[in-house]
Amino acid sequence: MILDFVLLFVAGIIGGILNSIAGGGSFVTFPALVFVGVPPLIANATNTFASCGGYLSGVYAFKDKLKNRPQELFLIIICSLVGGGGGAYLLLNTSESVFQQAVPWLLLFATLLFIFGAQANALLKSYAEKNRYATRFRLLFLSITLLAICIYGGFFNAGLGIIVLSYLTLCGHSDMNVMNAIKLVVSSTVSLIAIFLFVLSDSIAWVEGTFVLVGTLLGGYFSAHISMRVSQQYTRRLVIIMSIIITLYFFYIT
Numbered sequence: 001m002i003l004d005f006v007l008l009f010v011a012g013i014i015g016g017i018l019n020s021i022a023g024g025g026s027f028v029t030f031p032a033l034v035f036v037g038v039p040p041l042i043a044n045a046t047n048t049f050a051s052c053g054g055y056l057s058g059v060y061a062f063k064d065k066l067k068n069r070p071q072e073l074f075l076i077i078i079c080s081l082v083g084g085g086g087g088a089y090l091l092l093n094t095s096e097s098v099f100q101q102a103v104p105w106l107l108l109f110a111t112l113l114f115i116f117g118a119q120a121n122a123l124l125k126s127y128a129e130k131n132r133y134a135t136r137f138r139l140l141f142l143s144i145t146l147l148a149i150c151i152y153g154g155f156f157n158a159g160l161g162i163i164v165l166s167y168l169t170l171c172g173h174s175d176m177n178v179m180n181a182i183k184l185v186v187s188s189t190v191s192l193i194a195i196f197l198f199v200l201s202d203s204i205a206w207v208e209g210t211f212v213l214v215g216t217l218l219g220g221y222f223s224a225h226i227s228m229r230v231s232q233q234y235t236r237r238l239v240i241i242m243s244i245i246i247t248l249y250f251f252y253i254t
Helices: 003-022 026-035 040-061 072-092 096-128 134-155 160-171 177-201 205-229 232-253
Strands: none
Touching: 003 026, 003 040, 003 177, 003 205, 026 040, 026 205, 040 072, 040 177, 040 205, 072 134, 096 134, 096 160, 096 232, 134 160, 134 177, 160 177, 160 232
């Protein structure tokens, strides 16, 4: 039993580090919860609860990167609340096996979007300059895309950070530190509303989740400071490598 708790704590630290720097920490914490005997559906909800600590500590560490963005953050938080709540509701009322079949394809799309998002954004901007209605369409498309991403995050937290970074690339962001900060805001908001619904349905393994939570708090806070000192080029490469590994992993298990 003690070894189980040590494993969960260490998995939380590693997951918090990955979530703050690139995303994908759930691919450490979720399997760890299942390994110690937590049923998969409960492990999924518990993982959302546990990972939230790393998200919140990461947001605090990145707070300087979020200044002067009140309008953007307001819209992001609203979409995250609505989408995260919707996704959590779907999780509580849908078979997990159905969603698992779609996960690798969603992650493949996210990986390609992150790699080629800048080019796609350039095409959208070029089209907008030639068509007066294109700007409105682009805003609508990006809003719907963010809502869909947040629904995904409320349903299955794993890979959310990668997908959000892909979305931000498509939006035109290029500063990895700012992108990481916004990613953590989305992940925190989605997780908080999902946790609220999971608590109401008694779907969280509190003891196991708390050990992971403490680990993610420590890993998320300290790694956020480290990532701001790392070259953005290397951070981007890490994100691409992590997203490819995550995608291949899900194709392997489904």
